Amino acid sequence: MIFEFGSGYGHSAFWYFLHQNSISKVYLTERRDDLLKFYNEVPFPNEWRNKIHYHQGDAFELLEQTSGFDFVLIDGQKNSYTDFLKAVLPKMKPQGLIAVDNAFWKGAVIGEGETSATSAEAILEHHKVIKQVARDNSYRLNYFPFRDGLLLLEV
Ligand SMILES: C[S@@+](CC[C@H](N)C(=O)[O-])C[C@H]1O[C@@H](n2cnc3c(N)ncnc32)[C@H](O)[C@@H]1O
Incomplete structure (x- = not known):
């Protein structure tokens, strides 16, 4: 089961x-209501579309009603990354994987990037929290410094 925080048109699905026929369900979440029509036009085969639940609304709202995730992608608003991580952790299956996209966003990770001060602060805070979570629980945290950066937390 997959949950995505911030899905846009749903292309990531x-x-x-x-490469994965064994997926049972994919929860996509997008709070912008103008993107649903684009999602509906993506030519996904019916077999895939039947497994996708596209939630047009806040990701936190849907998260409250769901659990048991094998894979989570955090790709929504930067200053909600940490709150989302904390909320999703108890809902992960053992040996699940959490991917955090844009984790080095425009240099925000070193606090000197081209992003806004608020986003830079949020991303720096997120790094502190995710590192602590990894240490406290002996989870492996992987850093992929490619383009805008990706973190992978193995829970
Ligand atoms: C970078 S885009 C997502 C791209 C998508 N994951 C992909 O790879 O195709 C981020 C999206 O997250 C949405 N978003 C931000 N905060 C959200 C929230 N709390 N709930 C749902 N969607 C959110 C934004 O509206 C934006 O469209």
């Missing part, structure tokens, strides 16, 4: 299904 393509990658989930590409």
Whole structure:
């Protein structure tokens, strides 16, 4: 089971299904209501679409009603990354994986990037929290410094 915080048109779902026939459910979340029509036009095969639940609304809202995730992608608003991480951790299956996209966003991770001060602060805070979570629970935290950066937390 997959949960995505911030889905836009839902393009990322393509990658989930590409090599993975054993997916039971994919929860996509997008709070912008103008993107649903684009999601509906993405030519996903019916077999895939039947497994996707596209929630047009706040990701936190849907998270409250769901659990048991194998994989989570955090790709929504930067200053909600940490709150989302804390909320999703108890809902992960053992040996699940949490991916945090744009974790080095425009240099925000060193506090000297081209991003806004608020986003830079939020990303720095997120790094502190995720590192602490990894240490406290002996979870492996992987850093992928490619483009805007990706973190992978193995729970
Ligand atoms: C970078 S885009 C997502 C791209 C998508 N994951 C992909 O790879 O195709 C981030 C999206 O997160 C949405 N978003 C931000 N905060 C959100 C929230 N609390 N709940 C749902 N969607 C949110 C934004 O509206 C934006 O469209």
